[in-house]
Amino acid sequence: MHTSDEIYHRVLWDPRFDPERFVIGIAERGAPPKRVLLGDFVPGGEIPWHRVVFFEADGQVVWDRASGVDRLDETLAGQTGPVPVPAPGDILAVPPTNRSAVAWLPPEELWPPIQHIRRTHDRQIRRWPPHVNVLFGFVPEGEFPRALPLISAALAETPPFTARLSGVHWFGHREDATVWLDPAAAGHDPWARVRESLELRFPLCGSQSHGFTPHLSLGRTPDPQDLARTAEALLSPMTARVDELVILSRRGDEPMQVRARVALGDGDIRHPHEPTASPTAAPEPPPPPPR
Template sequence: MRTSEEIYHRVRWDTRFDPARFVMGVSQRGAPPERMPLPRFTPGGEIPWHRVLFFEADGEVVWDRPSGVDRIDATDAGRVHAPRRLPSPYFTARTPHMFSAPKDVWAPVPEGVPASVLPAPLTLLTWNTLWDRYDSDRIDTARRRPLLLDALQAADADVIALQEAEPALLGLLLSTPWVRESYTFWADPAGRDVADCGLLLLSRLPVREAGLHVLGPHKAVAAVVVEGAEGPVTVAVTHLSSDHSANGAARREV
């Protein structure tokens, strides 16, 4: 039986596997195991390998420490059936989430969700929403955010890409009825992606892939592959250093 570390790295770096479809079970003292999407696990971080109890792919247990199960090579679960447009290791997979009304939570998009009627042409909106950390006394963020949500709804875009987004704005969006009814969020809303890099993607088209490429501290590229009327379309969003940063123009050129 291979170790949990070997299984993790096999899934993470073997292009035949889709890390976004794997879940890890982590032991907790006096409580059931915590379930964690594999892309959120940090090797060498706070969770040691001996606390990893199992790996699931597409809901199937493919490795289980207590029972000695190790069948990752004996199943098609978690396998890539078509070449990825956001391949590892350049992109780290993210798990798209959609709102589940019966459970009143944002949950991973289930397999086999019926495709909506696809528009032609696809409409895309991109918007720098302004950090609240600069000039907060001048930009009246509390007043701007509700107006921003109204403008986004009026734009009626198939894909929304925001920069300089913050957790407070994410919370407003995810609690808004029109977002919950029609849009898929590109990652796990409980994760730190928005807080760390300020990037946010919403799509009302089926999301086939999602990923993040880290450029440096607080800088990244977030991307989704959505199903358009004429086939898959990749949409990426980034935010480079502004002139609030020392030597910002030179940083953008690099």
């Protein structure tokens, strides 16, 4: 049976569900459960998850703590969505940390002009390689053994695709802006699909409240137009194959390190720096027979 927080986040972030159809039942001492629209519920607020006792969709109970009813997926009957729903149990609802991420690293032959700009403008250059975060923050490193099979299943649903890195934009902040290179110039859909598939399995991870814009950060500056002009002059359009994502984490003050690589299309998992078996030495030839 799914937990109440897993049901809540499935409904909120799976594009096939309409949150406005759902009502949550909240246990009240000495009174019938209070009915609250799902969109009005505040996770992490005054109401703990154990007081969520049921979910209804269009007036029908789809999850009930007391009776064990757990049929949320039945509300999808007759619908088709862009990403398959994970099977029960294939969700890891663990609070995220900013010390880990699931990301794409462009091939190292594309790094020199990117790093040239970052050396001057990006204070995080020693902490992060050039990257496009697909899910950040992510689960703590101690959860990676449980997370990797779920990442593998998610990425197996998305075939490799070609990224075109072209165009420089920025996110404005209060006093400065983050300038970034667009890796989705050839199309946003494959990025969105792989992000969706991961979000379904890790419903507490990612900056979902701000949407998802694939971007490769070049630096922060109070004058983004000037940096954007410089970057546009130095960075010719580049293409690269997105055929794997990496799982990154950092320990103590060290930079982000690759802990595993997971292939798109088949979900194959590889760990960097795994010792490989030494080739077996050829056997010594037998001594010649005595004369």
